[in-house]
Each structure stands twice: as C-alpha cells, then as structure tokens.
Amino acid sequence: MKKAEHMTLEVKDLCKNYGLIKASDHINLAAHKGDIIALLGPNGAGKSTLMNMIAGFLAPSSGQIFVMGKDIAQNALYAKQQIGFLPEGAPLYPDLSVKMFLQYMAELRGADKAQMQAAADTANINEVMNQKIETLSKGYLRRVGFAQSILSNPPILLLDEPTDGLDPNQKAYMRGLIKQMAKDKTIIISTHLLEEAETVCNRIVLLDKGQIKADGTLKQVLKTAKADNLAAVFAKLTHKEN
Numbered sequence: 001m002k003k004a005e006h007m008t009l010e011v012k013d014l015c016k017n018y019g020l021i022k023a024s025d026h027i028n029l030a031a032h033k034g035d036i037i038a039l040l041g042p043n044g045a046g047k048s049t050l051m052n053m054i055a056g057f058l059a060p061s062s063g064q065i066f067v068m069g070k071d072i073a074q075n076a077l078y079a080k081q082q083i084g085f086l087p088e089g090a091p092l093y094p095d096l097s098v099k100m101f102l103q104y105m106a107e108l109r110g111a112d113k114a115q116m117q118a119a120a121d122t123a124n125i126n127e128v129m130n131q132k133i134e135t136l137s138k139g140y141l142r143r144v145g146f147a148q149s150i151l152s153n154p155p156i157l158l159l160d161e162p163t164d165g166l167d168p169n170q171k172a173y174m175r176g177l178i179k180q181m182a183k184d185k186t187i188i189i190s191t192h193l194l195e196e197a198e199t200v201c202n203r204i205v206l207l208d209k210g211q212i213k214a215d216g217t218l219k220q221v222l223k224t225a226k227a228d229n230l231a232a233v234f235a236k237l238t239h240k241e242n
Contacts (some may be wrong), residue, residue: 006032007069008082008156008186009054014063016049016210023049024060025210033155036182038197039190041207042236047190048088050207051158054188055085067156081109084149086142088160088190094134098125098144101133102151109152116151122177123147138165146174150181157181159189163196175200194237208233 009031016024023046031037039047052058054065056076065072065079072079093101106116120126123143128136136144142165149157162178163171178187178200191197197204197218204221206214213233214224225234 006034008033008067009188010066011050011054012064012066014050014053014065015061016046016053016058017061022210024053027063027210027212029205029212029215031156031186031188033184033186034182035186035188035203036178036201037186037188037203037205038201039188039207040192040194040197040204040237041190042192042233044209045207046210047207048160049210051085051160051188051190052087055083055087055158056080057085057087081152082154082156084152084154084157086145086149086157086159086162088164092133092141092144095132097130097132098136099129101144102129102147105148106151111151115153119147119151122150124173139167139170142166143170143174155185157185157187159187161191162189163191192237194234206230206233208236 007030011027011029014024014027015022027050039050041047049058053060056072056079067079067082070078096104102116102120106112120129123146125140125143125147128140133141133144142162146159146162149159163174166174178189181187189200203216204218205212206221206225213228213230214221216224225231
C-alpha cells in the first residue's frame with residue numbers, strides 16, 4: 001500500500017450538478033507519485049468535468065479536493081502551481097506564434113527560457129516555433145498544448161485526451177513520454193480508448209454517468225466489471241484506434 005505522505009491528490013465526495021444532471025456524483029479518488037491513472041469512460045461520463053474541477057477551472061457543487069495535502073478551496077493559487085493541465089481542445093491564441101505563446105505562458109507560470117526550451121524539446125515542436133498557432137495541424141496543436149502544461153515542471157499533470165489528433169508515430173512518442181515522466185509525477189489522463197488505458201496507465205478509473213464504477217489495474221477493473229455487470233459501459237468504449 002502506498003504511504004499517505006506520497007499522496008499528491010485526494011478527491012473527497014466530489015459532486016457537480018447541473019440542475020438534475022449529475023456530472024460528478026460523489027467521486028472519491030486518491031493519487032500518488034508514480035501513478036499514471038486513466039479516467040476511462042464513454043463520452044459524457046464526466047471525465048472532463050472531473051479534470052476541470054481538479055485544475056480549479058470549475059467549482060464543485062460539494063465535496064473537497066486536496067492537492068499536495070492542501071484544500072484547493074483555501075489554497076487555489078498554490079494548487080494551480082502544482083498542476084500542469086492540457087484541457088480538451090486546449091485554448092490557444094491563434095494570432096500568436098508558438099514561441100510567443102510559450103513565452104507568454106512561461107511568464108505566467110514563472111518559468112525561465114531554459115524551461116521553455118526544455119518543454120519545446122520534450123514536446124518535439126521546435127520546427128514550428130515560428131509558425132502562427134492558427135496554421136498548425138491538430139496534432140501540433142495538441143503537442144503545443146502539452147508543452148505549455150509542462151513548462152514549470154509541475155508534480156501533477158492532467159492530460160485530457162493527450163493523443164487526440166496525433167498520427168500513430170506521434171501517439172507512440174507521447175505515450176512513451178508519459179510513462180517516462182511519471183517517475184517523479186502523478187499523471188492523470190482521460191481517454192475513451194481502452195487500448196490507450198491498457199498501454200499507458202498502471203491504474204484505471206472507470207467512469208460512467210458521473211460515477212466511479214471500478215478502480216484498479218486492468219485485470220481488477222475487468223473483474224469488477226464482470227461481477228457488477230458493467231458490459232454496457234465497456235460496450236460504449238472504443239477498444240481500438242481507427
């Protein structure tokens with residue numbers, strides 16, 4: 001069992017309601033250094049809602065979130081400093097060059113030029129640094145978004161569909177990178193791809209209709225799914241990439 005002092009993230013009884021719709025329904029989750037957790041679920045399962053609440057961009061209806069042991073409701077700036085976030089359809093500035101965008105984000109995050117260059121190297125985007133963001137392919141947009149998420153080398157990374165839009169070689173590179181970076185980080189990715197969750201992650205949290213249906217290794221999740229008759233949830237997932 002992992003020690004409590006290595007816990008980087010804790011979510012307690014978290015709810016997010018939109019009228020009668022429960023986007024997050026009493027979510028409980030703990031994460032530790034070295035975890036690569038897949039939030040696995042079909043579209044509308046509540047994956048992005050949960051990520052946005054952890055990142056501090058969306059206020060929960062009830063419940064608590066602790067980042068590095070501190071309640072984000074009382075320590076919002078500190079919590080944001082500990083998290084690198086790649087949201088779905090990452091908001092970028094189309095009129096800026098990639099370099100100008102990263103410089104702007106580096107200033108906001110207190111990162112220096114060396115850290116900015118390291119992020120660009122890691123994301124493998126040096127060849128497009130002088131291009132305007134509006135000219136980039138979807139794959140490069142995701143990689144630029146990923147670069148901004150790691151600028152300050154935060155201990156927690158939240159990556160919403162990190163390989164969306166990447167070609168097979170880029171997907172393989174990104175997945176290898178995530179595994180490598182997890183040695184000293186907590187990484188949570190959202191995906192609807194069972195194959196990606198199995199390939200990249202050492203833990204799977206199965207979400208459906210705002211609730212955690214299973215939590216553990218793939219073997220444990222499949223065992224829980226069989227026992228709890230969750231075949232319908234798995235049927236909504238994409239098992240292989242196109």
